[in-house]
Amino acid sequence: MKLPKLLLSSLIAAGLMSTAGLAQAGSHSESITVVSWGGAYTKSQVEAYHKPWIAKTGKQIKSEDYNGGTAEIKAQVEAGNVTWDLVDVELSDAIRACDEGLLETIDHSELPAGADGKPATEDFMEGTLHECAVANIVWSTIFAYDKSKMADGPKTIADFFDLEKFPGKRGLRKNPKSNLEFALMADGVAAKDVYEVLATEEGVDRAFKKLDSIKDSVIWWEAGAQPPQLLADGEVAMTTAYNGRIFNAVAGEDKPFEIVWDGQIWDLDLWVIPKGAKNKDLAMDFLKFSTATEQLAAQASYISYGPARMSSAPLVGKYHNKDIDMGPQMPTAPDNLTNAVQNNFEFWADNQDQLSERFNAWLAG
Amino acid sequence: MSEVSAQQNPNAILSDDGVPLKQKLARTTRTLKWRAFLLTLPLVLFLFISFVLPIGQMLLRSVHNPSASNVLPQFAEIIQDWDEQGLPDEAVFAAFVDDMQTAKKNREIGKTIGNLATRMNYEMPGTRSLFTSTGRKVNKIKAGPYKEALLKTNKKWDNPVIWRTLKRVSRDYTPAFYLAALDRKYDDDGNIVRADELYQIYVSNFGKTLGMSVVITFFCFILAFPVAYLLSTLPMRTSNLLMILVLLPFWTSLLVRTTAWIAILQTEGIINDILVYLGVVADDGRIQMIYNQTGTIISMVHILLPFMILPLYSVMKTISPSYMRAARSMGGTPFNAFRRIYFPQTLPGIAAGTLLVFILSIGFYITPALVGGEDGILISNLIAYHIQKSLNWSLGAALGAILLVVILVLYWLYNKLVGIEKLSFG
Numbered sequence: 001m002k003l004p005k006l007l008l009s010s011l012i013a014a015g016l017m018s019t020a021g022l023a024q025a026g027s028h029s030e031s032i033t034v035v036s037w038g039g040a041y042t043k044s045q046v047e048a049y050h051k052p053w054i055a056k057t058g059k060q061i062k063s064e065d066y067n068g069g070t071a072e073i074k075a076q077v078e079a080g081n082v083t084w085d086l087v088d089v090e091l092s093d094a095i096r097a098c099d100e101g102l103l104e105t106i107d108h109s110e111l112p113a114g115a116d117g118k119p120a121t122e123d124f125m126e127g128t129l130h131e132c133a134v135a136n137i138v139w140s141t142i143f144a145y146d147k148s149k150m151a152d153g154p155k156t157i158a159d160f161f162d163l164e165k166f167p168g169k170r171g172l173r174k175n176p177k178s179n180l181e182f183a184l185m186a187d188g189v190a191a192k193d194v195y196e197v198l199a200t201e202e203g204v205d206r207a208f209k210k211l212d213s214i215k216d217s218v219i220w221w222e223a224g225a226q227p228p229q230l231l232a233d234g235e236v237a238m239t240t241a242y243n244g245r246i247f248n249a250v251a252g253e254d255k256p257f258e259i260v261w262d263g264q265i266w267d268l269d270l271w272v273i274p275k276g277a278k279n280k281d282l283a284m285d286f287l288k289f290s291t292a293t294e295q296l297a298a299q300a301s302y303i304s305y306g307p308a309r310m311s312s313a314p315l316v317g318k319y320h321n322k323d324i325d326m327g328p329q330m331p332t333a334p335d336n337l338t339n340a341v342q343n344n345f346e347f348w349a350d351n352q353d354q355l356s357e358r359f360n361a362w363l364a365g
Numbered sequence: 366m367s368e369v370s371a372q373q374n375p376n377a378i379l380s381d382d383g384v385p386l387k388q389k390l391a392r393t394t395r396t397l398k399w400r401a402f403l404l405t406l407p408l409v410l411f412l413f414i415s416f417v418l419p420i421g422q423m424l425l426r427s428v429h430n431p432s433a434s435n436v437l438p439q440f441a442e443i444i445q446d447w448d449e450q451g452l453p454d455e456a457v458f459a460a461f462v463d464d465m466q467t468a469k470k471n472r473e474i475g476k477t478i479g480n481l482a483t484r485m486n487y488e489m490p491g492t493r494s495l496f497t498s499t500g501r502k503v504n505k506i507k508a509g510p511y512k513e514a515l516l517k518t519n520k521k522w523d524n525p526v527i528w529r530t531l532k533r534v535s536r537d538y539t540p541a542f543y544l545a546a547l548d549r550k551y552d553d554d555g556n557i558v559r560a561d562e563l564y565q566i567y568v569s570n571f572g573k574t575l576g577m578s579v580v581i582t583f584f585c586f587i588l589a590f591p592v593a594y595l596l597s598t599l600p601m602r603t604s605n606l607l608m609i610l611v612l613l614p615f616w617t618s619l620l621v622r623t624t625a626w627i628a629i630l631q632t633e634g635i636i637n638d639i640l641v642y643l644g645v646v647a648d649d650g651r652i653q654m655i656y657n658q659t660g661t662i663i664s665m666v667h668i669l670l671p672f673m674i675l676p677l678y679s680v681m682k683t684i685s686p687s688y689m690r691a692a693r694s695m696g697g698t699p700f701n702a703f704r705r706i707y708f709p710q711t712l713p714g715i716a717a718g719t720l721l722v723f724i725l726s727i728g729f730y731i732t733p734a735l736v737g738g739e740d741g742i743l744i745s746n747l748i749a750y751h752i753q754k755s756l757n758w759s760l761g762a763a764l765g766a767i768l769l770v771v772i773l774v775l776y777w778l779y780n781k782l783v784g785i786e787k788l789s790f791g
Contacts, residue, residue: 071753077474099479099497101472208563220739275474346494354490354564356755360747361566363739 031060032279032286036088037269038065039225040248044302045088047320049290052298056289059282067223070097073274077102082276085283089133091268092177092345092352098132099349104273104280105132106287114311115293123293128308133270134291135308137299140266140331140340141178144246145238146231148256157263157339160238161186161214168237171230174220176359177348178240178265181341183210185263191341198347204355208362220363231257247304247329251319261336267343268308304329420769427542427762432484433534435476437464441535444528449555453528458511465503487757488541488551489530495521526553542763567747567764571771574744577662578726584666585673585722586715593677593714598686608678615671623732626664630655630736656738664732669725673718680714716783724772744768 034050036042042063050061064084066072070093076082089097097103108129111120121129128135143160145153154166160182172179181194187210189197197203219236221227227241228249243264249255271287273280289295296307297315304326307313316326327333331340377385434441439460447453468478482496499518506514516522533539533555544550544557548565552558559565592611596604614622629635632651640646654660684707692702730745737746744764751761779785 069754071756074756095497096479099477099482099500101474101477101479105472349497350486350491350493353486353755353757357566358564360750361564364566364570364742365740 030058030282031062032085032282033062033064033083034086034088034283034286035064035066035084037068037224039223040245040252040303041224041242041305044244044248044299044305045290047302048299049286049295052295053286053289057285061286069093070100070102073097073102073272074100077275080276082274082278084274085277085279086286087272087274088136088269089272090345091130091133091135091270091343092348094130094133094270094272095345096349097272098130102275103132104275104277106134106273106284108134110284110288112288112292114309115315116311118311120309123309123311125308125310128268128270130270133272134287135268135270136291136296137269137305137308138266138331139269139305140243140264140336141173141240142243142246142259142261142264142331143182143238143240144227144231144257144259146234146256147258149234150237153258154238154260155262156186156260157182158186158188160240160260161210163214163217166237169217169219169235170214171219171221171227171236171239171241173240174222174363176355177352178343179211179359180204180207180355181265181343182240182263183207185339185341186210191263191339194341195344195347204358208358211362228255228257231255243329243331244303244305251322251324262339264331264336264340265343266331266340269305300326300330304331306330306332423762424766426759427766428538428540430484430534430539430542430759431537432475432480433531434537436468436478436481437461437535440464440531444532444535447528447532449525449529449532452512452523452525455510455512458515459509462503462506462511462515465500466506469500469503484534485530487545487760488534489527492527492530495519495527529553529555542759543767545760546763546767567744570742570744570747571767574727575771577658577665577743578723581662581665581669581726582673582719582723584662585669586719588666589670589673589677589718590711590715593674593681596674596678597681597684611671611674614667619668619731620735622668623664623735626660626667627655627736630660630663655736656741658737658741660736660738661733661741661743664736665726665729668732669722672721672725676717676721677711677714680711680717684710712783716779720776720779723775727772728768 034045036045042065046063050063053059054061066087068090070089073084073087074097076084094103098105108121109119111124111134113119114123116123124135125138143154143157147153150166154160154162159166160170180198184194184197184203184207185191187206189203198207219230219239221230221239224242224245227239228245230236230239231246232249232255243259246257246259250257271291273283273287277283291309293309293311293315296309297312299305300307300312300316301318301320307316316330318325328335330336377387380386380389437460440457443460444453444457447457465478468476468481471477478496478500482493482500485496486493499515499522502518506518508514521527530551533541533551541551545560546567548560548568549557550560592607596607596611598604599607627634631637632653634655636654637646637651641648641651646652654663688706688710689702692706693699697705727743728745729743730749733741733743734746734749737743745768748761748764748768751757751764
């Protein structure tokens with residue numbers, strides 16, 4: 001007698017739970033899933049975009065983290081089960097995914113005009129609006145060190161590769177992208193010539209040879225939140241990183257880190273909507289809201305990434321709770337651009353597969 | 366009908382209802398067989414859906430990649446008649462431009478210019494942007510001659526190698542992914558050659574995977590044999606206790622055991638801390654024991670050990686101790702008795718254990734991914750890379766198919782040498 005009773009009660013419990021699940025799913029239709037890079041960056045978006053939008057519309061946002069790339073988007077779109085509504089991607093990935101038909105196209109005329117009344121198509125910086133993507137920020141890959149451990153620290157990208165002058169482990173992103181550019185610049189290639197050299201077989205050989213010289217001292221990172229942690233733990237003497245992550249460790253957690261802007265590689269982050277997103281209209285509404293002049297400027301007070309709209313620049317002020325001017329912290333500040341290169345999305349769209357293959361073979365060898 | 370058969374053979378024994386007994390028996394057994402089959406039907410269906418179908422699909426995907434003909438249906442057909450001399454003629458160019466314009470308009474998943482560009486980029490690295498940028502301009506071409514118009518959008522179209530490669534990828538069935546998985550490729554003239562040394566990764570990794578599996582199986586055997594012997598000869602109470610020590614880790618999550626090894630072996634870990642404390646190594650000379658091959662081998666040996674111990678134990682348990690006593694009483698030295706009497710009887714257990722451990726380690730994924738670092742990764746990690754990151758599913762499938770064949774060949778070889786009927790899991 002005992003067992004059937006137990007069965008019955010568990011059945012009832014299961015039934016109750018499933019109706020509860022249904023009720024929840026009902027309220028979920030009023031929410032969107034926004035996917036970004038996690039850590040300090042997602043936090044800045046939550047403060048500047050998510051919270052005001054939730055307050056304005058009463059809808060909910062489910063925030064998820066990922067480490068870039070188009071694999072998840074492709075898997076979801078091809079399986080016909082798209083759970084992500086809006087994704088923050090790098091430029092080369094946005095172009096590639098758009099070319100493969102994985103993204104919804106975005107009508108630029110729907111974007112709100114700038115605060116100064118200029119239409120969006122003129123207000124956004126050149127190259128930041130694409131068929132399937134709208135840029136929100138300009139970010140940069142730089143390298144940083146802990147100045148409490150190195151009083152007379154590195155000044156140039158060549159110093160990063162100089163193990164004799166600056167002994168210690170190095171942190172690098174586990175991806176050929178940006179590492180090959182850094183290697184060439186450290187080897188004496190001028191920033192403007194980097195992709196020209198990299199387009200040749202000898203150029204790639206040269207970059208790998210330079211990477212070879214520090215290979216045994218490298219600790220590879222994958223998530224953007226790792227490099228500040230590696231520096232804080234003393235696991236590495238210096239590491240490449242996204243500039244906003246290092247800035248936030250300095251401003252938010254009082255870490256004694258120093259950014260070296262020499263040889264920085266800047267890039268865009270853009271919003272894209274995967275094709276067949278379940279809450280496409282709501283996602284579009286959030287996209288329009290978050291890329292408005294005020295929101296982009298507000299984000300810049302939480303993290304040192306430059307807004308993609310020109311009309312946002314005059315509104316960029318200080319760090320949200322400290323007396324730090326954000327202007328000079330941006331990748332686009334004139335002082336930081338003296339030796340800088342823009343990530344060439346076309347080069348990477350063309351060569352990512354082949355160079356990744358070689359990079360993996362090199363890592364394993 | 367029963368009457369007919371009864372007439373045919375008047376001597377047949379009839380059952381109660383007049384049906385020949387033989388027939389009746391056949392009918393009953395047939396029903397029984399059907400009933401038995403119906404009982405196994407869910408399992409058969411399950412195996413088919415979850416095992417046969419995905420593997421079949423994987424095998425198909427490794428040779429079947431219609432990206433090009435999906436995007437360029439007309440072109441894919443007529444290019445096959447081209448003799449590969451110089452550039453194709455105007456009709457081919459017209460079909461190409463027309464197909465590209467349709468693809469640009471439709472933006473259908475799996476049929477976009479981007480899909481074609483990705484496929485071409487596998488064969489001819491660096492051509493992706495040629496296709497995507499042409500896709501952006503192709504709608505401007507309104508009328509022929511199409512050859513001239515296309516060359517005007519980009520002079521790279523003047524390269525016959527591109528058209529030869531396009532002809533090759535326009536065929537839906539291709540060995541290209543198996544070639545890539547074996548570090549081979551087509552050269553500009555369409556001959557199969559070895560890939561540049563700097564890009565060779567798969568063959569050496571297959572070798573490494575097999576080599577490491579042999580090492581892991583060997584260590585498992587060396588460690589498991591005495592333990593299994595002890596378990597089978599100790600009195601029940603102590604052996605049960607020891608058995609729990611074997612089974613507890615076996616029941617513990619793989620992830621937990623792997624991360625435990627990270628805590629033990631890492632440079633700031635327990636072993637290094639003790640060595641530094643004892644002064645065996647200097648603080649800045651800590652030994653790197655994890656995130657390399659050593660780490661993979663140590664943790665995989667630990668994780669796979671029960672798969673060796675349990676079959677060995679179950680076989681040893683059935684060996685009567687009186688055999689050894691008899692051998693000894695007949696004058697055999699302890700070593701001789703062990704070698705000639707005891708050891709041969711454990712062979713079925715050894716066979717089962719080594720086969721199990723070896724095949725499991727060839728396809729191991731999580732542990733090398735976590736503790737393998739850069740040089741301790743196995744072939745399964747490369748397959749995962751192509752499925753999850755590079756999205757070259759066909760190449761991932763080809764690697765998987767080769768792995769499957771390697772395992773089947775090894776199994777066949779094993780059957781020849783040891784005999785699968787000798788296998789005993791207890």
